[in-house]
Amino acid sequence: MYVLTNEEMREADRYTIESGTSAIELMERAGLALADEAEQMAPTGAIVCVCGGGNNGGDGFVCARILRERRREVDVVFFAERATKECLFNKEKWERMDGEVVSFLPKNKKYALAVDCLVGTGLRGGLQGKNAETVERMNALKGQGVKILSADIPSGLCAGEKEPCAVRADVTLCIGEIKADAVYGDGLDFSGRVKRADIGILLPEREYAVLAEAKEMAGLLPLRKRNSHKGSYHRAAIVAGSIEYTGAAYLSAAACLRSGVGYTALFLPKGILSSYILKVPEVLLKSTNDGDRYAFNEETMQETLGYESIAYGMGMGVSKEVAKGAIYLLQRYTGRLVLDADGLNSLAAYEKERFDSLFKNKKCDVVLTPHLKEFSRLSGKSVEEIVQEGMFAAREFAARYRVNVVLKSAAVSVTDGRKTYLVTNGTSGQAKGGSGDVLSGVIAGLCANTSAFFGAVLGTYLSQSAAEIAVEESGEYSLTASDCIDCLGAAFLKLTRSRKFE
Structure with a gap:
């Protein structure tokens, strides 16, 4: 499934209409899809359609009419002072079948379902006045057990709006394609289960973001053979750790071990190396330098150049020395390099003016894994x-610097500047220290056996999937990064089985 921005969806609508399908016909199809979903969610009981003056409102009037034709009890709320001609056309059709329109949500009537068609993707800024009051009323109904179905996007939700006044839907039915605002930022907290209704929207030829789904992710898994050995699955190096952040190196190396790579080496300062001897017996331990914090050593770094993938930066601290190591790899390494955490922060702190030359003249395929604050420093x-x-x-950043970017947020955006995947699985339990270290290790392990871009996409999806599996045991409050590592095997197994049997 594709994930479209508001502007991309408007272009697709125009393109479809210009290709011969009328706006009225598209509205009829959208309303039918909403009616079908409404009946699935509420097989019995009264339904209320809350309609605005835009095309979402028109979809709502079609939905109400179809439900009435199916002998369902339906009320319609409509109070817009202005409306599109398509919305008015379907409002009149509703009224011709003796459908009533009220200007407020009845307070004393019991509903099984509310269909939210108040405001769509055209919203700029937050809701105010009666729109805001109506949204609050719908959310109050939900608190009383009424299910909420939103058309396209929960009303009131728009990108960048802090603490939006928006409908909290049980299901959001995206018309045509998945809308970015429904799954990005706060979208996942308001949209509930996101579904797609195919109504025959045609897409102009271009690259669109893709929603990461199990079946496609399974196809990205590197193949394994019975007739193989550890060398068949290559080598990954983890360069990480300092006296302050000893756990980061362990988490990243342990995650890498569980990601299909044949051989994992952990490079860390000699002063903390002894504490790892029994922690990860399968990992080869190597020292980067004397002392308990990273200091650049060309001889040690030269050894890492023979590995198919490297993850660099986790828990190393921000320093010029860490920046030196990152620059060395960018200039000398020819494999797949994952730059995470303090690797990114050190470059941003000490070498930002050299980004253009460093990234554009690099010899390796780079994956950057920033969270929002780290990306703010970089960009x-x-x-x-x-x-x-x-x-x-x-x-934009990935295209400018010719890198792969894994932008960590509630929904993770993975892009090479042309192709983009949006990874929406996962859990709020991952909002804890160590989750990023796990991700970097998984990506490094996969990058040893596939491209940097697909390793980043697949590694993100599997890390999120492992968290979903782990949270079934521990819950979101108590989930730890170590829990996620323990469930990586189950995540890989689940994906492998979907490749075999779907």
Whole structure:
């Protein structure tokens, strides 16, 4: 499934209409899809359709009419002062079948379902006045056990709006394609289960973001053979750790071990090396330098160049020495390099003016794994700007510097500047220290056996999937990064089985 921005969806609508399908016909199909979903969610009981004056409202009037034709009890709320001609056309059809329109949500009537068609993707800024009051009323109904179905996107939800006044849907039925705002930023907290209704929207030829789904992810898994050995699955190096952050190196190396790579080496300062001897017996331990914090050593770093993939930066601390190591790899390494955490922060702190030359003249295929604040340091944009721009912020940066970017947020955007995947599985339990170290290790392990881009996409999906599996045991409050590592095997197994049997 594709994930479209508001502007991309408007272009697709125009393209479809210009290709011969009328706006009225598209509205009829959308309303039918909403009616079908409404009946699945509420097989019995009264339904209320809350309609605005835009095309979402028109979809709602079609939905109400079809439900009435199926002998369901339906009320319609409509109070817009202005409306599109398509919305008015379907409002009149509703009224011709003696359908009533009220201007407020009845307080004393019991409903099984509310269909939210109040405001769509055209919203700019937050809701106010009667629109806001109606949204609050719908959310109050949900608190009383009424299910909420939102058309396209929960009303009131728009990119970058802090603490939006928006409908909290049980199901959001995206018309045509998945809408970015429904799954990005706060979208996942408001949209409930996101589904897609295919109504025959045609897409102009271009690259669109893709929603990461199990079946496609399974096809990206590197193949394994019975007639193989550890060398068949290559080698990954983890360069990480300091006296302050000893756990980061362990988490990353342990995650890498469980990601299909044949051989994992952990490079860390000699002063903390002894504490790892029994922690990860399968990992080869090597020292980067004397002392308990990273200091650049060309001889040690030269040894890492023979590995198919390297993850660099986890728990190393921000310093010029860490920046030196990152620069050395960018200039000398020819494999797949994952730059995470303090690797990114050190470059941003000490070498930002050299980004153009460093990244554009690099010899390796680079994966950057920033969270929003780290990406703000790298890009020079505020966190608010990044959230507002959504997937475009990461895509623009990746294209400019010819790198792969894994922008960590509630929904993770993975892009090489052309192709973009949006990874929406996972859990709030991952919002804890160590989760990023796990991700970097999984990506490094996969990158030893596949391309940097697909390793980043697949590694992100599997890390999120492992968290979903782990949370069934521990719950979101108590989930730890170690729990996620323990469930990586189950995540890989689940994906492998879907490849075999679907």
